[in-house]
Amino acid sequence: MARTSTPPPPLPPENIVDIDVEQEMQGAFLEYAYSVIYSRALPDARDGLKPVQRRILYMMQDMGLRPDRGHVKSARVVGEVMGKLHPHGDVAIYDALVRQAQPFTLRVPLVDGHGNFGSPDAGPAAQRYTEARPAPAALLMTTGLDEDVVDFVPNYDDQLTEPGVLPAAFPNLLVNGASGIAVGMATNMAPHNLGEVIGAARHLIRHPDADLPALMRFVPGPDLPTGGIIVGLEGIRDAYETGRGTFRTRARTHIEDVKRRKGIVVTELPLGVGPERLTEKISEHVKNKRLQGIADVVDLSDRTHGLRLVIEVKNGFIPEAVLEQLYRLTPLEESFGINNVALVEGQPRTLGLKQLLEVFIAHRIDVVRRRTAYRLRRREERLHLVDGLLLAILDIDEVIQIVRTSDDAAAARERLMQVFDLSELQAGYILEMQLRRLTRFSTIELEREQAQLNAEIAELRAILADEARLRGVVSDELAEVAAEHGTPRRTQLLAAGVPSAAAGRNAVLEIADDPCTVLMSSTGLLARTTDAGPLGVEGRRARHDLVVSTAPATARGHVGVVTSAGRLVRISVLDLPTLPDTNARPSLAAGVAVKEFVTLARNERVLALVPLPVAGVEDPDDAGFAMATAQGVVKRVVLEPLGAREEVEVIALKDVSARVKDELVGVVQLRDGEEDLVLVSSDAQLLRFPAAAVRPQGRAAAGMAGIRLTAGARVVSFTAVAPDDPAAVVVTVAGDSGALPGTQLGSAKVTPYAEYPAKGRATGGVRCHRFARGEDSLLVAWVGTGPAEAATPQGTAVALPTEPGRRDGGGTALEKPVAAIAGPPTP
Structure with a gap:
């Protein structure tokens, strides 16, 4: 039997x-704009919350979370909010939760976060x-929700309800911003x-007609969570009057000594600016040479200790x-544009x-x-x-008796009524009452409760009947919130007219190229004075160290450092710390070690500072400088100007042998070329001769014979002295050459320089110290304008003999x- 197929049903007619x-796009865009404006982006002016923020706080209370x-x-929390109230992405909900927990974003955080909640x-x-859990301030936002204080609205699927606005016991919109x-607007x-x-x-509750100046006596300006400084109040007044305005915020900074430099220390930043962002911006401008001096x-x-960002100058x-x-x-200074747009009765307004x-x-x-009405109803009930x-x-x-003789509860209730x-x-309540309540004590309790309820009802009715009394209750509750949760102001307000960033465009960044003097101590510390005049010291030594070399310079100039290896290295005076301008002895304790500027080889020492010539500036009176080596070469x-060379x-x-290498032992700056050059050898021989006996040579020259040395002797001191200087002295310290350096005490002698006769260059000189038992060498010697002072290797003072000794005495x-x-020290 053939099978017949059933024909398909006819298709519905096309519609x-x-x-x-154009109309469809307009309608769709308006629906989208409406959703964004009213359901996402703008806060309600009453509780200051956007819908997602309000839902987070409400759901945390509904979950039983407490501070x-x-x-x-x-x-x-995010899952509960998303599943029950906020049908949007979890990322947006979590971002809103995080923002309410950040103390650098909100002035009074509403969420207490535990863990990494981010940084600026x-x-x-x-x-x-x-x-997370609610912060104490969150309870102020939600307290009273169970007392019919706000209307509840259906959630997105009509399965649950949520508050359309929170009770908000403090002005959250103004406090937290x-x-x-x-779409088409922003806040x-x-x-x-x-x-x-x-x-x-x-104040506004008590005086509803109060004007803006009266209110600004209480609220002079914003108080940002990160502190800082607000510069200029005109924009703030405009914003308070019209809802729109702009003000500038600055970081809080101070200047202090940092290492050997001055430093700008930042302790508070503008709202929304983090230290990493600021550091990157500074590095970018320094690299592009837009910022100088950093x-x-x-x-x-x-x-x-909180924020501490140090910008070294x-x-x-x-x-x-x-x-x-x-x-x-x-971003050390930022602009903040106020645009007070919020929803009022469902409409966006600028307030x-x-x-x-x-x-x-x-x-x-x-x-x-x-x-009050809810509590009145409950108490009346x-x-x-x-x-x-x-x-x-x-x-x-x-x-x-009525209850016992009734057939059922309904009959008992009717008979009681x-x-x-x-x-x-x-009647129903009496039937449900427990028998233990039917005691004399319960009667007393009920009478006491009746009296209390009557008093409370009278008070509640009085509040509802008197608008002034109602406003007073609101004012008193606000006072309690301020007393419990108020904190001191963090942001400083500065009126217009103070120096601003614009004033810095023509500011002189660098100090003037004033004359100064560079000093070097015996322990190798460098510093500079504020001018090139007298050093203003009562003694020869700094408070903890000797000044062994000086060189005139300018604040933005350079000086040369000469080492025992015969190298001259240029260093910038700008990088040296400045000694305070005082008449007391200078302290080089704040100086910087010369090793930070000069890389020294093994056994290489820094000997002296010398001034450097400036290109295009000739000094006909420049006598140059003189030097001597350990082998007696002068x-x-x-x-000449060094140009671009740093060394x-x-x-x-010239090395004496493979094992004995020559080195510089002294470098002196000549003032006029009329000085005596003085060499002192380790075997206690002193030779003085005129500097004119040594002709100037080029840098590559090896010098000429200065003093004739005996076998095994070496030069220990080289200086220059004015031949007619009555204050010039010779100081010698003798000891055992085999002892470890800096360990033996030795003996010292101070002799007038005039007692030593002058001799010709390349001769042996005259005896300057008689060795005692256990002494075979001069350890230290110095010739110059007295009185002289001595120091240990650590820089502490050593007393020298006060009585002059004989030229060849011990x-x-x-x-x-x-x-x-x-x-x-001389400039």
């Missing part, structure tokens, strides 16, 4: 509707790693101080001028300070009125039950080992 594309209970995973430079950890971008509101805002709100940026921030640059450049070029406070006050009055109980207890035996004139609610050199050789040293025993001798 194609022609729609204008005094443990944290829960942030992912759990970096985002938070994933929601599965962090934990808000930011958001909607950006600055945070404020809780105590100041509540003070203004209470030596280094070091972030020393920690959880104990190069020596020679004025820190205040560098700071002005930083204000102009980096000034007074309007924002009025909206909050009206909301809070409505919350308190509804809460309770009083109705208490009245019925008291009636029943007065004739409890008849109540029991008829006999005692009770309402159905009272040389005079008149330097040159000033003498060609010395006086010392109490400490001597490593350096010097006279008065």
